Amino acid sequence: VNWWRRLRNRDQLERELDAELRYHFERGVVDYMRMGLSEAEARRRARLDFGGDDQVKEDCRDARGTRWIHDLAQDVRFAARLLVKDRWFTVPAAIALALGIGINGTMFTVVNAMVRGLSVDHPERLLSLHARDGAGRWRGHRVSYLDFLDFQASTRAFAEVAAFSQSGVTLAGDGRGTERVSASYVSANAFRLLGETPRLGRDFVAADDQPGAPPVVILGSRLWTMRYDADSTVVGRTVRVNGVPSTVIGVMPDGFRFPVVSDFWQPLARMPGLSDQGRDIRALQVVGRLGDGSTTAQAQADVDAIASRLARQYPSTNANTGAVVAPFPGNFAPVRMLLVLMTAVALVLVAGCVNVANLLLARSLGRSRELAVRVSLGATRWRIARQLLVESGVLVLAAAALGVLFGVAGVALFSRAVAGITFPYYIQWTIDWRVGAFVAAVCLVAGVLIGVLPAARVARWRPAMRPMSGRLTAALLTVELTMTLVLLAGAGLMVRSFLAVYRADAIVDAAHVVAMSVSLPAEKYLTAGQRANAYALLAERIDAIPGVASTAFASVVPFGGGPSQQLSLDGQPHSSGESLPTVSYVSIRGAYFESLGLRLLRGRAFVEHDAAAESAGAIVNQRLAAMFFPDRDPIGQRICLTPPDASNRTPAACAAIVGVSPTVRQQYLQEIDPVVYLPDRADSAELMLLVRSDTPPSALSRAIRGEVAAVDDGIALNAVVPLDEVMTGSRWGHRVFGGMLTAFAIIGLLIAVVGLYAVTAFAVVQRTKEIGVRVALGAHSAGVVWFFIRGGMLPLGAAACLGLAGAWGIGRILQRFLIQTSPADPAVLAAIVVLAGVSFAAVFFPARRAARVDPIAALRCE
């Protein structure tokens, strides 16, 4: 039906209707005159025949079927005029709603980015394959090369199974300097499995992924642009990769950095030592694409069957090893945290809606007289309810427009806050159609929440009815305040945890330390002795740089994560099923603690013989000492470390504790972690270099590069990172999520307090006359004020009690993310009570106005 034309040509249609009816009327007059009537009489008869002219026109307009649109347009115009007039109501209401909508949009964008996975065809059909032990526990997550080959050969559920492993490489020998880049080894089918093809050159083929095949590499677009100036003749050229001349065969498309942030790929077969790896060396990550018609359950059954066959075939390595499939790449952030944050923003939005609904209710009360007049004049209740619905609709639309702006700003703010953090390449803070659909749904729900309640009240309302009781309003306020207090408790706990880590980290003077990785060309430094010499030489030259206070090497930087091992006390037997406590371990070389600005609490630093197997020494941090030797002197105690992989549970290394250091964390887990430091034995050709100096990082970096190149220009250094960046960056989880939760809670609190204020203030205005009468009859002003305070206290008190219970609940939910903070942290609970008390101001000040009501003026208003 052509509504649009009819709407547009409304004036013309009106003219035509008028002309048509006039034609009819005049023909009637002429016919009556022909029958011999006078003109006046003829006109009268014709008019009688016709009935009410306007009524006919109205009926014809109704027949057009566009009537409701015009009525709606009229309602919208009326609503807009009213809302502009009542801007003291409109502006706060719209802002409260817009904030609610905006933070929902922002949060959903973040969650969406973190869970949507890779942007490939049917990402839901990608599954990762992990190893697990017989008890179903995760074990290391990785898969051995030989197991991978068996899975690849025997799978029926997967169309394709690929393996990869991340590892940095040193590029040189192409006339563009020595550079360390993040790289991966991938099986030849990996890119095909993902549905990615090179923008230049070709993909790996099976022949490239054979031992002894000519070395070939593929470049990432970023590396191609930065190192080769996007030169397309790079394909076919040779570059030395860790000293091995290799041919560039392709360049991948922009933005593709599989699996995390790799810029360079080599075939899996190039991975050093791969062909010698037994089934107990589980070093590969495995991803598969489901075949047509296969389900995740079938894939699990498939890998279970293969894994149990392998367990029978190779009992010495695989007896306790199963396999488990999981969505690939999995969620980047803990789902529970994302759920908490999504719930938080939803609650803030609900609080905003409740507020606006409350204000609309109060406002519709204030319009009792207008509505009474309209009902008396014959307006149907539906018509009035519709008017109110349109009003809230217009309000929500305005708020939605503003909310989208807030949401976009929020996303920008968030991406600024996390700019320094390395996210996997597929996590992009983009606003896609899912976000759009979500925000639209949120606005719809908000509109319904806000519009329906007051409209339903009015639909039941009669002109003679007394103003409605405040019970609904009070209940809504209680819900709103409770939610806000619970949010604040959650935010408080996250902030307390962050502060606990922050305080613990502050003992390291990170501002004057820079870190960078150093990798010796493996083909040149073959033995541990050669490597140790090289490290010593480097340390000596860097120490000599003016301004450098001390230099050290470590397997991982402080705060930078690193491997963990299971710790047992020497001589204390443990049953094989018992799970041992895990500790982080770091191998260090040189003046490690001095470089961090720390002094050992007890014992001594490492000396040469600590590195020898028969007289091994270890330094533990204070936390470990307190955990394992609460009542003994840790110095001289022997500890043993075993890798977490239980299949080779032979005590790897036992050492006597020679020193206790202050607690510097490696991980960012639930508690500040215990760490064991062992002397570095130069087993690895790659170490982190830590340099303590007052020189600014850029100048220092140039000087260090000069010294390193003077030792050997084949040694690769990656970018220099200030240690405080590592430290701050490692805390991003609590900083960002805690910050977001705090922001949401504060917005919620503001909304709730404004709501409390507005409702109380409105009640006072509403009842000015009543107050006047009471005061005129001798009521004390204190009594009058108390009357209104009581009205606001009730929801506030109820909310404080419920909020305390809820605070305990959210503490339980967040427990996993709390660091040295109890879920029922007294400071946080006290803060809840205090905030509830402060919110009392929102009741008190408007209530006090009741005392200033002048009875004469109030009564004269009538």
Added chain:
Amino acid sequence: MAFKSDMPQGTLDMVILQVVAAGRIHGYALAQRIKLISRDLLQIQQGSLYPALHRLEHRGLLLAEWKPSETGRDAKFYRLSAKGRAHLQGETAKWARLSEAIALILGAREKDAP
């Protein structure tokens, strides 16, 4: 007995369509024609005629155009669309079945009566 505007809507629509089916016609002539054919039994008030015409037009059963009338003045002429013709056929058939059934029932009662 004269049917007034309380005639069921579908019936009025059918009558209008039937008359318009005879040829292009404007509203006034239509009213006269219905009056004439039904021997004054059906007096349609303009109050219901024009909304019905407009409704039929907007449903696409009637087509309208402005043309000079027999008096020389422009009038709005209605004619049947293809859709309207099909609709009329359907409605007429339905009406015929209905009236046949009612006639049967009424006839049966007369016969049963003592």
